[in-house]
Amino acid sequence: MGVRVTTGRTLLAAVMGFGVALSAQAAEYPAIGPLPQLKINNAKAELGKRLFFDKRLSGDAAVSCATCHVPDKGYASKEALSPGYPGNGHFRNASSLINVAHKKVWNWDGRIGTNLNDMTREMLTEDYTMNMDMRIMQERMKQDPVYVQMFKDAGYGEPSNGSVRKAIPEYMKTLTSANSPFDKGKMSASANNGMKLFKGKAGCIQCHNGPLLTDQKAHNTGVPENFDVFLDPMNHQAFIAFTMFQGIPNYMNLKRDPGYYNITLLDEDMGKFVTPSLRELKYSAP
Numbered sequence: 338m339g340v341r342v343t344t345g346r347t348l349l350a351a352v353m354g355f356g357v358a359l360s361a362q363a364a365e366y367p368a369i370g371p372l373p374q375l376k377i378n379n380a381k382a383e384l385g386k387r388l389f390f391d392k393r394l395s396g397d398a399a400v401s402c403a404t405c406h407v408p409d410k411g412y413a414s415k416e417a418l419s420p421g422y423p424g425n426g427h428f429r430n431a432s433s434l435i436n437v438a439h440k441k442v443w444n445w446d447g448r449i450g451t452n453l454n455d456m457t458r459e460m461l462t463e464d465y466t467m468n469m470d471m472r473i474m475q476e477r478m479k480q481d482p483v484y485v486q487m488f489k490d491a492g493y494g495e496p497s498n499g500s501v502r503k504a505i506p507e508y509m510k511t512l513t514s515a516n517s518p519f520d521k522g523k524m525s526a527s528a529n530n531g532m533k534l535f536k537g538k539a540g541c542i543q544c545h546n547g548p549l550l551t552d553q554k555a556h557n558t559g560v561p562e563n564f565d566v567f568l569d570p571m572n573h574q575a576f577i578a579f580t581m582f583q584g585i586p587n588y589m590n591l592k593r594d595p596g597y598y599n600i601t602l603l604d605e606d607m608g609k610f611v612t613p614s615l616r617e618l619k620y621s622a623p
């Protein structure tokens with residue numbers, strides 16, 4: 338299990354609920370602005386891209402990363418609930434991967450706080466996402482002369498599961514927003530007015546701040562539960578597999594996504610989720 342996220346208790350207390358602290362000054366929050374440039378190794382990123390779209394990375398060669406993180410949907414899933422590995426549904430939305438390399442905390446409950454290598458391993462190996470045995474994955478790569486050459490060109494030597502978990506994150510680094518009117522400081526007048534509201538009266542900045550427009554902390558915003566998780570046995574079995582593995586008490590009877598409770602097991606964290614980035618939102622559904 339990855340490094341657990343620590344809670345900014347005081348900040349959390351201060352920003353819980355939309356009604357509180359509406360007069361707070363935007364200046365108190367990390368500045369909104371362009372994202373820093375990431376250094377990218379092209380050969381590694383090219384390899385990572387081929388892997389990202391390759392269904393052979395899943396147990397029965399039926400799904401790739403792109404099945405759930407759909408490029409023309411902002412690298413998110415089209416549906417409210419993500420597809421799952423064949424024979425399963427899923428119980429959450431597949432997050433957008435745009436700017437994902439700039440984050441410090443991943444997943445809706447923030448359960449991975451280390452790096453994208455760990456995140457990639459989780460996606461590959463969980464039985465309800467790609468259900469891949471990484472030893473088999475490595476052998477599949479070795480049987481493809483194109484991969485053999487690409488791993489070599491990328492400086493990894495022979496294909497190995499460790500380098501798959503490095504190359505895919507290198508590709509994810511290329512999914513960074515730049516050159517939007519926002520990044521160039523050339524927003525329209527109405528967009529500028531919206532930004533004023535966002536920072537001021539509407540209070541969005543309390544949680545959606547910094548270049549990613551997220552504080553990367555967990556909050557309860559009262560979004561209603563999606564009961565398709567519990568009504569569809571395909572989704573529910575993925576939910577049960579997840580909550581059982583995570584050690585959530587009473588998981589068989591649970592009828593809500595525990596969210597951040599998964600990290601702390603404190604009742605007050607039930608149903609809290611990490612603030613999503615609002616960048617490139619118009620491209621991701623729903």
Ligand code: HEC
Pocket residue numbers: 389400401402403404405406419420421422427429430431432433434437440442443444445446453456457460461465466467505
């Ligand atoms: C079967 C669907 C599915 C597949 C295949 C899949 N993902 Fe995901 N991915 C999800 C879902 C659903 C989440 C949200 C999980 C959660 O919050 O618990 C997610 C979350 C993520 C995140 C965290 C995003 C964030 O901002 O917190 C990353 C990174 C990611 N996936 C990368 C990948 C990569 C790389 C692959 C391929 C190796 C992959 N995913 C394959 C469904 C999928």
Ligand code: HEC
Pocket residue numbers: 352353354355535539540541542543544545555556557558560610611612613614615618623
């Ligand atoms: C208390 C912290 C907080 C405040 C204040 C807040 N948000 Fe959010 N926002 C969140 C969290 C957490 C989520 C994810 C909720 C969930 O899925 O359960 C979210 C989700 C969203 C989403 C959906 C994004 C997606 O990818 O699905 C949008 C859009 C959004 N917020 C915009 C706003 C706007 C506009 C404001 C100001 C009017 C605002 N938020 C104020 C924390 C906050």
